[in-house]
Amino acid sequence: MSSDEEDYGEESEYETDEIEMDDDSDKFLTPSDLTAEMNLAITDAQSILQVNAGVCRLLLQKFKWNKNSLLDKFYENPDTNEFLTKSNIIPCKLEPIGSQSDECEICCMESELVGLQCNHLACRECWTHYLSERVKADQSEIECMTTDCKLLIPDEQIKKFICDENLKNSFDRVTINNYVEANPYLTWCPADYCSKAVKVVNTGTRLITCPCGTIFCFTCGNDGHDPVSCRHLKLWQKKCEEVKSKATTGDGYSSDNDTFKWILSNTKDCPQCLTAIEKNGGCNRILCRNKKCMFEFCWLCMKSWALHGYSPCNTFNEDAEKNRVDSRAELLRLQFYLNRFMEHDRSLQLEKKLVRTVETQMEKIQDLTKSWTETQFLRKAVDVLSECRRTLKFTYAFAYYLERNNHALLFETNQKDLEMAVEQLSGFLEKDLENDDVATLKQKVIHRVLFESDGYYKLFYFRFKIRVATWNTVARFSWIIVLKETSRTSIIIHVL
Ligand SMILES: [Zn+2]
Ligand SMILES: [Zn+2]
Ligand SMILES: [Zn+2]
Ligand SMILES: [Zn+2]
Ligand SMILES: [Zn+2]
Ligand SMILES: [Zn+2]
Numbered sequence: 111m112s113s114d115e116e117d118y119g120e121e122s123e124y125e126t127d128e129i130e131m132d133d134d135s136d137k138f139l140t141p142s143d144l145t146a147e148m149n150l151a152i153t154d155a156q157s158i159l160q161v162n163a164g165v166c167r168l169l170l171q172k173f174k175w176n177k178n179s180l181l182d183k184f185y186e187n188p189d190t191n192e193f194l195t196k197s198n199i200i201p202c203k204l205e206p207i208g209s210q211s212d213e214c215e216i217c218c219m220e221s222e223l224v225g226l227q228c229n230h231l232a233c234r235e236c237w238t239h240y241l242s243e244r245v246k247a248d249q250s251e252i253e254c255m256t257t258d259c260k261l262l263i264p265d266e267q268i269k270k271f272i273c274d275e276n277l278k279n280s281f282d283r284v285t286i287n288n289y290v291e292a293n294p295y296l297t298w299c300p301a302d303y304c305s306k307a308v309k310v311v312n313t314g315t316r317l318i319t320c321p322c323g324t325i326f327c328f329t330c331g332n333d334g335h336d337p338v339s340c341r342h343l344k345l346w347q348k349k350c351e352e353v354k355s356k357a358t359t360g361d362g363y364s365s366d367n368d369t370f371k372w373i374l375s376n377t378k379d380c381p382q383c384l385t386a387i388e389k390n391g392g393c394n395r396i397l398c399r400n401k402k403c404m405f406e407f408c409w410l411c412m413k414s415w416a417l418h419g420y421s422p423c424n425t426f427n428e429d430a431e432k433n434r435v436d437s438r439a440e441l442l443r444l445q446f447y448l449n450r451f452m453e454h455d456r457s458l459q460l461e462k463k464l465v466r467t468v469e470t471q472m473e474k475i476q477d478l479t480k481s482w483t484e485t486q487f488l489r490k491a492v493d494v495l496s497e498c499r500r501t502l503k504f505t506y507a508f509a510y511y512l513e514r515n516n517h518a519l520l521f522e523t524n525q526k527d528l529e530m531a532v533e534q535l536s537g538f539l540e541k542d543l544e545n546d547d548v549a550t551l552k553q554k555v556i557h558r559v560l561f562e563s564d565g566y567y568k569l570f571y572f573r574f575k576i577r578v579a580t581w582n583t584v585a586r587f588s589w590i591i592v593l594k595e596t597s598r599t600s601i602i603i604h605v606l
Pocket of ligand 5: 380381382383384385398399400403404405
């Protein structure tokens with residue numbers, strides 16, 4: 111097999127892994143696409159319900175745009191009026207809509223009073239003011255102005271009361287927004303410069319890649335955060351906030367605050383000569399910049415690299431803390447995982463600089479080989495690194511909530527493999543890139559760092575092993591760790 115064919119094989123391997131992340135059937139919709147989809151759903155339901163469009167929208171919104179569950183409820187009631195009354199579309203007692211001159215109960219001015227079918231009346235100015243406030247508060251399902259009256263105001267009526275064109279447009283925007291928010295198959299791209307929503311076929315938690323380049327979690331809108339679940343991510347973020355505010359306000363034990371401050375700061379002292387060192391790259395293998403010292407150590411645990419090497423430092427040693435009081439041990443445990451979480455996050459940010467370094471190197475290679483394709487392995491290496499670093503970061507939030515048992519040990523083994531591979535790749539790209547000729551460089555990146563001898567993507571494989579899918583059982587969350595071995599697939603279920 112020539113080297114070209116070999117490259118082609120690797121290429122397709124990479125592509126397969128990518129497809130697994132993004133569903134082809136995802137559709138990305140602009141606000142006008144969304145309006146069209148929404149109106150289509152309304153017309154469709156209208157043909158059965160025989161009510162006007164605004165009422166139909168209110169009903170569909172109430173049933174989260176699930177036409178079938180709306181129709182089920184509709185057919186349960188033989189009497190359409192009864193159904194509409196229950197849905198707060200028409201009042202219990204139908205009265206002719208009055209229009210009379212009297213004192214408005216809200217502003218106490220003598221004026222022509224108008225109102226809804228519930229016969230709650232007010233002057234036009236008061237209605238306009240009330241509805242504008244509701245629309246500005248992002249509401250599209252607006253109840254009657256009278257307290258205790260739950261009657262919903264149909265869209266047509268709302269637009270009649272708010273005469274201002276800008277406000278009418280705002281109302282349409284709010285309507286579309288609430289359509290997306292209520293519909294379980296839709297979610298907005300979280301980027302503030304992007305106005306697209308994604309429409310999916312299956313609502314499970316997974317990563318979405320918007321055409322604008324943003325990658326986000328379909329369920330919670332955060333950046334990709336596997337293997338940690340959306341719920342535990344929220345808990346973890348709360349913990350991080352607590353720690354940050356404690357470290358800045360100085361509540362609680364002062365020695366703990368010092369530890370938290372230490373975790374949050376960008377500089378650490380060299381364990382040997384105490385020179386302050388600021389980390390300027392993603393790799394956690396650190397060389398003291400004091401020329402007389404040159405001590406090499408692990409940034410995560412501060413131990414000598416000579417003893418440490420690319421060996422595990424991902425496991426919290428609970429035994430060492432056993433004799434201490436529980437709350438103290440718990441705090442140390444949090445510090446352990448938080449420190450690693452923060453450091454990998456920092457590395458992730460610092461490794462963004464690699465894109466530039468690598469581009470320079472890619473230009474050099476292109477000049478030498480006259481081939482653009484030849485340079486792509488470096489680009490891929492950086493992409494793989496950043497994706498795997500992100501996963502690695504979240505494994506520490508995951509591990510914090512993981513119960514200690516055999517599954518946890520297995521998880522830690524996978525985590526250790528991923529961590530070692532990530533640090534090796536990072537160290538290589540940051541430090542050794544310029545030392546080799548193209549052929550050696552490619553050889554090293556592809557065959558030593560990215561692939562194992564049998565050709566699978568080493569880092570993606572480690573990451574895949576760690577990927578954890580979550581699903582909600584009746585009262586508790588469960589985790590599945592999917593382990594894809596070379597020849598078999600096994601599933602381990604771990605309930606927290
Ligand atoms: Zn009034
Ligand atoms: Zn009313
Ligand atoms: Zn987007
Ligand atoms: Zn999420
Ligand atoms: Zn030193
Ligand atoms: Zn270490």
